[in-house]
Amino acid sequence: MSHDHDHTDPPSDLELRVKALESLLLEKGLVKQDALNAIIETYEHQVGPKNGVHVVAKAWSDLSFKQALLADGTATVADLGYVGRQGEHLTVVENTSDIHNLVVCTLCSCYPWTLLGLPPVWYKSAPYRARAVSEPRAVLSEFGTVLPEHTDIRVWDSTSEMRYLVLPERPFGTEGWSESQLQALVTRNSMIGVELVRHSGGGSNERRP
Amino acid sequence: MSLFPDQPTENGEPVFKEPWEAQAFSLVIALHESGVFSWDEWSDALAQAIRRDLHPGGVEEVVQRVSEAVAEDAGEDEGEKTSERMEAKEDRRDSYYQNWLAALEQLAIAKGLSGAGELAQRVQAWREAYLATPHGQPVELVRG
Numbered sequence: 001m002s003h004d005h006d007h008t009d010p011p012s013d014l015e016l017r018v019k020a021l022e023s024l025l026l027e028k029g030l031v032k033q034d035a036l037n038a039i040i041e042t043y044e045h046q047v048g049p050k051n052g053v054h055v056v057a058k059a060w061s062d063l064s065f066k067q068a069l070l071a072d073g074t075a076t077v078a079d080l081g082y083v084g085r086q087g088e089h090l091t092v093v094e095n096t097s098d099i100h101n102l103v104v105c106t107l108c109s110c111y112p113w114t115l116l117g118l119p120p121v122w123y124k125s126a127p128y129r130a131r132a133v134s135e136p137r138a139v140l141s142e143f144g145t146v147l148p149e150h151t152d153i154r155v156w157d158s159t160s161e162m163r164y165l166v167l168p169e170r171p172f173g174t175e176g177w178s179e180s181q182l183q184a185l186v187t188r189n190s191m192i193g194v195e196l197v198r199h200s201g202g203g204s205n206e207r208r209p
Numbered sequence: 210m211s212l213f214p215d216q217p218t219e220n221g222e223p224v225f226k227e228p229w230e231a232q233a234f235s236l237v238i239a240l241h242e243s244g245v246f247s248w249d250e251w252s253d254a255l256a257q258a259i260r261r262d263l264h265p266g267g268v269e270e271v272v273q274r275v276s277e278a279v280a281e282d283a284g285e286d287e288g289e290k291t292s293e294r295m296e297a298k299e300d301r302r303d304s305y306y307q308n309w310l311a312a313l314e315q316l317a318i319a320k321g322l323s324g325a326g327e328l329a330q331r332v333q334a335w336r337e338a339y340l341a342t343p344h345g346q347p348v349e350l351v352r353g
Contacts, residue, residue, distance in 0.1 A: 008348055010339035013332075015229045017310060020331035022236060023350065024323050031239040039235035107347045118231050159345060 008160065037121045049188035051082050052115035052165060056191060057182040059092075060170040070094055073165065082114050090115075093156060094167040095193070100147055102140070102155045102193035103164045104132035110158035112165050116188055123192065133157070143194040166193040174199060217305055230306040237313055246316060254319075258312035262304055 010016060025031045055077055059066040069076045073090035077083075090112060093101040105111065106129050111119040122128050131139050136153045140146070147153065156164040168190040174182060189195040217224050225231040240246060246254075317323050334350055342348045 006343060007340045008342045008344055008346075010336045012229075014307065014310060016332050016335050017314070018229045018232045018236075019335050020328055021310075021314060021317060021323070022232060023335075024328065024331055025236065025240070025317070028322070030245060030322055031236060031243070035239045035242065036232075036235045039238045040231055107345070113228055118225065118228055 040118060041121050049116040049186075049191060051077075051080075052112070052188070052191045053183050053186040055080065055082070055092075055115060055165070056167060056186045057179045059167055060174075060182050061179045066167070069167070077115065088160065089162050090165060091156070091162060092165045092167050093154070095169045095196075097169070098150070099152050099154060100140075100193065101164075101166045102132055102136050102153060103158060103166060104129055104155060105158040106130070106133060107157075107159070110160055110163060112158075112163035115165055116191060120188070140194060143189065145195050166191050168193075168197040171197050171199045225306070230309075233306055233310045233313060237309070240322075245322065246320060251312075251316065254312040254316040255309060258308040258315065261311070262308050 011019075022031075022036075026033060055069065058080075059069050065076070069092050073092040076092075077090055088110075093103075095101055105123075109119050109124040111123060113119065128139065133155055136155055137147070140153070158164055168186070170182070171185060174185070185197050185199050187195060187197065190197045217226075225234065237251060241248065241251060314328060318325050318328070335348075338348050338350050
């Protein structure tokens, strides 16, 4: 695909109108960024990551779906009806015992929201955007995710054209589980890559040497 | 909790199809919380915006919507009719926050929070900021 690198495509008129109003109200001190963040935080789960949960549990259950997903994320999730309004592309990156993937948008807050809903406020924060790249291990440990030293951590920087979804490792002890049982384990944070998927039944999916 | 009639909800909580919808939602809540307008004023503004959106289609469209709603309640669930109704429902979901945004703009202008011209200029300024920003760099407003 060819890009004109001299400009950035503007978003829809509706988005521009909201941005215009928001930026004016913030400048005039009529609303505060903190207050807006707090409201969004209350509702961010209500868009919900359920589309992403569906994709991950299906990939765990269906090998040919998983292969298609990793080969062409955009087309494969489009087959399930999940299409980004702005025509953005999706790359799905798979966690394994040796590789852990982490998603960030260093510039702003690009996020695979057709799959994951509204981005959490911390995802949009300056510290996360900077530190996910400079010290991913420290960021992960703050989310309670401590990885073995040999794990290769890969950080994916989203853009307006390319969004990333982490395919977490399927936890041990879930052999024979149905797709809907698996869905119950998948969390939003695991699909951003800040957490692992665990299940309480048989310990965790942490690997022990 | 559904704060307003017809607000898209799931399990009783507001849902948003796109981030801008949540942004527009949060602006209204924040302005109300800081006392800029009352719920009654907001409800009136929103109702007006919805009426303006409905009226171009005239009375017939209103009648159609009502009959759809009745059919939904009656639970007639079969084939094409269902999918038509689902599309109509999707349209209403799409237009809900479009009306919401229009109401917010109107109320912001009526309350003197922003001039209409100022708002239009700002939309254009954002558009130009995108167009002037090299691909892959953060988009920021250039202030004159």
